[in-house]
Amino acid sequence: MKRKGKxxxxxxxxxxxxxxxxxxxxxxxxxxxxxxxxxxxxxDYKNIKLLKKYISxxxxxxxxxxxxxxxxxxxxxANEIKKAKILGLL
Amino acid sequence: xxxxxHTLVAKQDLSTTELDKIHDKYSDIINKSAGEVIKIExxxxxxxxxxxxxxxxxxxxxxxxxGNSKTLGEIxxxxxxxxxxxxxxxxxxKKLDLEKEYFNKENKIDEKKR
Numbered sequence: 001m002k003r004k005g006k007x008x009x010x011x012x013x014x015x016x017x018x019x020x021x022x023x024x025x026x027x028x029x030x031x032x033x034x035x036x037x038x039x040x041x042x043x044d045y046k047n048i049k050l051l052k053k054y055i056s057x058x059x060x061x062x063x064x065x066x067x068x069x070x071x072x073x074x075x076x077x078a079n080e081i082k083k084a085k086i087l088g089l090l
Numbered sequence: 091x092x093x094x095x096h097t098l099v100a101k102q103d104l105s106t107t108e109l110d111k112i113h114d115k116y117s118d119i120i121n122k123s124a125g126e127v128i129k130i131e132x133x134x135x136x137x138x139x140x141x142x143x144x145x146x147x148x149x150x151x152x153x154x155x156x157g158n159s160k161t162l163g164e165i166x167x168x169x170x171x172x173x174x175x176x177x178x179x180x181x182x183x184k185k186l187d188l189e190k191e192y193f194n195k196e197n198k199i200d201e202k203k204r
Contacts, residue, residue: 042187042190044192045181046192046193047192048192059139083179083181085139086177086179087097087099087150087177087179088099088138088139088140088142088148088176088177089136089138089139090139
């Protein structure tokens with residue numbers, strides 16, 4: 001018996017998965033911090049669009065090994081997210 | 091003198107006249123107690139991420155002002171008595187940026203289109 005035209009089907013990856021937004025599919029991703037480049041967006045508790053990018057589905061901060069945010073900015077992100085949560089914005 | 095940002099979250103079921111009263115009341119308090127209001131922003135009705143005291147939405151008012159510890163104490167006193175305010179937050183800044191408005195109405199329209 002020969003199998004004709006049957007290929008092994010890969011499991012379809014969920015495109016909405018938050019981790020896949022930052023990580024390229026080829027396992028290597030840029031090491032530069034996206035928040036400390038020139039003209040980078042300001043990390044602030046009013047800038048909710050930015051903060052939502054760095055939050056998981058369960059409202060926790062994503063680890064910096066995935067988002068490649070620098071140490072100082074990661075601390076700032078954590079503080080600003082807490083402020084936004086007090087006001088009920090996140 | 092330091093720079094501060096102060097945001098209030100008022101209850102959802104207030105009328106516009108009551109909101110204006112709150113708006114004027116706290117700007118008066120700041121001006122009277124050794125402070126100076128620089129800018130006031132009205133963010134309008136915003137949905138909460140989670141329920142706060144069984145409310146789903148709230149009116150946001152944002153103040154930017156100069157002041158010292160006296161003004162902060164005076165604001166705290168008045169808020170603790172005030173029943174129509176759900177949450178508040180004051181933050182100290184070395185510099186205030188007066189140009190960016192994250193909760194402008196033009197931005198809201200863009201979100202609806204998506």
